[in-house]
Amino acid sequence: MQAEGEDAESPRRQQLGHVIHNRRLAVKLTLAQLSEHTGLSQSFLSQLENGRTNASLRSLQRISDALATTATELLAAADPTPDEVLVRATDNTRLDQSDRDADGTVRSLTRGPRNLRALEFTGGTHHGAREFTHPNDELIYVVTGAITLEAHSTPTTLTTGDSYYCPANTRHRWWAHTPDTITLLLTVAEDAQIRRSPHKPR
DSSP, X not given: OOOTTHHHHHHHHHHHHHHHHHHHHHTTOOHHHHHHHHOOOHHHHHHHHTXXXXXXXXXXXXXXXXXXXXXXXXXXXXOSOTTOOOOOTTSOOEEOOSOHHHHOEEEESSOSSOSEEEEEEEOOOOOOSOOXXXXXXXXXXXXXXXXXXXXXXXXXXXXXXXXXXXXXTOOEEEEESSTTOEEEEEEEOTTOOOOOOOOOOO
16 A cells, blocks of 8 residues: 555656666766765665655755756756646645754755746754855745854854845855744756846946
């Protein structure tokens, strides 16, 4: 007997496995090499590529680093309904997490490979050493609760209603103070071109 919600999750899990498998072949890595680069077992990676298990955001970030892409790009490519423009609060767009207390959960607010990406994080209190840089600008907005954001190794506390504009190529990381903190990330897709108006003389 299938567990409740399994039917809804299966297509996305299967598609994510196909995306990771095809990307691995494109960059000419064997499963053993991907395991070595990520620190994840070959058994887990094989199950993931075959759609038999899901990945936490932390694991997906390790995989995307090894595959010279991003977790957001992999998830966007794996969306089984990329043409949908509406995401309901009840829709299953949440990435499963292996350690919800530390990693929290993340839900995509857009479908498919859009030029504008939006992710809603709940929790995420893990103080990971991993820093992020993006080729395009990013906006980080605290819906409720508080987070600490480090940019260029300088920490800043953001609370409910605060936002932080993170320019392209800024090394940064952030974490929530409590498991019920909700943080919204808005970013332009990595391969999209930003048109900036030239400064006009006064």
